[in-house]
Amino acid sequence: MIIATAGHIDHGKTVLVKALTGVDTDRLPEEKARGVSIDLGFAYDTLTDGTRVGFIDVPGHERFVRNMLAGVTGIDFALLVVAADDGPMPQTLEHLAILDLLGLSAGAVALTKVDRVDPQRVSQVRDEIELLLADTGLSGAPIFPVSGITGDGIPELQSHLSDVAASIAGRRTDGHFRLAVDRCFTLPGAGVVVTGTVFSGTVSAGDRLLLSPSGLPVRVRSIHAQNQQSDVGTVGQRCALNITGGDIDRAAVHRGDWVLPGAIHAPSDRIDARIRLLPGESKALRHWTPVHIHLGAIDVTGRVAVLDGQSIKPGESGRVQLVLDHPVGALRGDRLILRDQSAQRTVGGGWIIDPFSPKRGRRTPDRLTVLEAMELEEADARLSMLLDRASDGIDLQRLATAWNLPSAEAEKLWRSVDMVRTGKPDAPVGFSRAQWAAMQDAALVQLRAWHDKSPDQPGPGEAQLLRTMPQRLREDLFSALILELIRDKHVLRDGSSLHLPGHRAALAPSDAAMWERILPLLDVDHLRPPRIRELAEELDYDLKPLEQLLMRVTRMGMLYRVADNRYYLPDTLRQLAEIAEGVAKSAADGTFDVRDYRDATGIGRNVTIQVLEFFDKQGFTRRTGDNRAIHQSSAEVFG
Numbered sequence: 001m002i003i004a005t006a007g008h009i010d011h012g013k014t015v016l017v018k019a020l021t022g023v024d025t026d027r028l029p030e031e032k033a034r035g036v037s038i039d040l041g042f043a044y045d046t047l048t049d050g051t052r053v054g055f056i057d058v059p060g061h062e063r064f065v066r067n068m069l070a071g072v073t074g075i076d077f078a079l080l081v082v083a084a085d086d087g088p089m090p091q092t093l094e095h096l097a098i099l100d101l102l103g104l105s106a107g108a109v110a111l112t113k114v115d116r117v118d119p120q121r122v123s124q125v126r127d128e129i130e131l132l133l134a135d136t137g138l139s140g141a142p143i144f145p146v147s148g149i150t151g152d153g154i155p156e157l158q159s160h161l162s163d164v165a166a167s168i169a170g171r172r173t174d175g176h177f178r179l180a181v182d183r184c185f186t187l188p189g190a191g192v193v194v195t196g197t198v199f200s201g202t203v204s205a206g207d208r209l210l211l212s213p214s215g216l217p218v219r220v221r222s223i224h225a226q227n228q229q230s231d232v233g234t235v236g237q238r239c240a241l242n243i244t245g246g247d248i249d250r251a252a253v254h255r256g257d258w259v260l261p262g263a264i265h266a267p268s269d270r271i272d273a274r275i276r277l278l279p280g281e282s283k284a285l286r287h288w289t290p291v292h293i294h295l296g297a298i299d300v301t302g303r304v305a306v307l308d309g310q311s312i313k314p315g316e317s318g319r320v321q322l323v324l325d326h327p328v329g330a331l332r333g334d335r336l337i338l339r340d341q342s343a344q345r346t347v348g349g350g351w352i353i354d355p356f357s358p359k360r361g362r363r364t365p366d367r368l369t370v371l372e373a374m375e376l377e378e379a380d381a382r383l384s385m386l387l388d389r390a391s392d393g394i395d396l397q398r399l400a401t402a403w404n405l406p407s408a409e410a411e412k413l414w415r416s417v418d419m420v421r422t423g424k425p426d427a428p429v430g431f432s433r434a435q436w437a438a439m440q441d442a443a444l445v446q447l448r449a450w451h452d453k454s455p456d457q458p459g460p461g462e463a464q465l466l467r468t469m470p471q472r473l474r475e476d477l478f479s480a481l482i483l484e485l486i487r488d489k490h491v492l493r494d495g496s497s498l499h500l501p502g503h504r505a506a507l508a509p510s511d512a513a514m515w516e517r518i519l520p521l522l523d524v525d526h527l528r529p530p531r532i533r534e535l536a537e538e539l540d541y542d543l544k545p546l547e548q549l550l551m552r553v554t555r556m557g558m559l560y561r562v563a564d565n566r567y568y569l570p571d572t573l574r575q576l577a578e579i580a581e582g583v584a585k586s587a588a589d590g591t592f593d594v595r596d597y598r599d600a601t602g603i604g605r606n607v608t609i610q611v612l613e614f615f616d617k618q619g620f621t622r623r624t625g626d627n628r629a630i631h632q633s634s635a636e637v638f639g
Helices: 013-021 029-034 062-072 090-101 119-133 154-167 365-374 379-389 396-402 407-416 433-453 462-467 475-487 509-522 532-539 543-555 570-586 594-601 605-618 634-638
Strands: 002-007 041-046 052-057 077-083 107-112 143-145 178-187 191-200 202-204 208-212 216-225 228-230 232-234 238-244 258-260 268-277 289-295 298-306 317-328 335-339 346-354 420-424 427-431 492-494 497-499 560-563 566-568 621-624 627-630
Touching (some): 002 062, 013 052, 013 107, 013 154, 062 289, 077 090, 090 335, 090 346, 346 365, 379 433, 427 433, 532 543, 560 570, 566 570, 570 594, 605 627
Parallel strands (some): 002 077
Antiparallel strands (some): 178 191, 216 228, 268 317, 289 298, 289 335, 298 317, 335 346, 420 427, 560 566, 621 627
């Protein structure tokens, strides 16, 4: 369990931690000299049942709230410290507001310095504290009158902390490992050590991880968990990791970095969140207000883009997009605090809905309905609603990253929801069955429209049909959709063309009549059909319409366009291919040249060159210098 103190400066936080643990958390020379905590202090204690408890002593001065925020995110228990002589003070109120915005409901109050006042004053301050807690997550938290000097009340507080630690023992350790770095130093003979709170998962010595957002690879050499040597570290602990890596030194590590596996290394500079503005704010939080965002142990500047309306009123909550000046590591559910542009005042806070917010369309109705689904608490209900509302499907890999789901946990969730999973193995996409069926229906409608528009064509290729779809789809997703339609015999594939069952390419009546006149002319000089211009003169027909008709007949598979000015019937071309096979077979080395083939066919040199170049393009022959060899049989290429 990790406990963080909170409260006004000089209310006895450090003295209280020393009374509970025997450790003076003021470690900096300046802290010793001034008697004021400036940065985070740490202490550990072993409870009577053997549970190891970590204390984070945060500074109480308003100038060091930034440091305080680095210590209180990710904790289990808040110990609000209020001095009996002063009572609640400004930083008491701000620290309490921060704890409430972070969603902390587990905590207690230490009413310190009771040795300095009379019982009546203790009772009065207790009443003030109860009133102060009433509208927060710590409402009803127990209050312990204590003295760090005399030790009064310390055993009772320790006993309560032991009970709380026992109640949260055996917590879930699912999710990838995440440690929010709040300190970095070097040790002689060890190298770089980073410390921080473990937000999720477990880590073991030898694990290979990343420093995020820089992406530098690290290896964990050794672990101290709750200030003790350990082979593993887990959620609910403060850990010190001795890390090593080719580019790792103290300068490469910063407060606010994360240590985590590559699967969830996905820095983002646009984050959707639900934010609550503190009731004490004098004015609404307006669209595009500059702020400081505290998340994990980092403080980053950015702006607030309000998604619901143009502002959020004091005491109310709303959805926002945080547009950050620098990418940070963030996942769904992470808590955050907002401070004003000058970092002098806490204005609100909340939690992350989606760490991967889009750059465009952040306020469209479709996007807002997706965010509504993402706010649901239960993962299976959240996923079901997302599938219903995401018309383009759900990127499951990105979702697993955003929700911190290792592969086994993700697979379990995917199986719990009825959906269609498709796409590449490393980029799966989920669709609701209704949406998948609607896309298949749309593909059939587009295919029918294609046939109606081009009855003389066998059908479009897959890429052509995809371009007609009313919604944009990745090629691999559309291929999977078409494959299922083919498997169910709703669509047939003929070579590269797709068509509906029963569709046969047919010429229009006027084209069919003209084709009947063309066909005999193509067979007059069997191996050497006339050029297009010669056909037009013979038929007394305009050249352009004739070329268009011959192209339509070619797409139907009834002609081959061997050259720009010459078309061949399939039977004729197969005969020419068989002649080429005969010429090659009769040659000692199995090759032939233009002269050999011209003499065998009698079609003249120019036409011979046209035919042989066509054979090369079709893969029937392969040219080497001036000679050619048969690459595939005529039956394979021309049927």
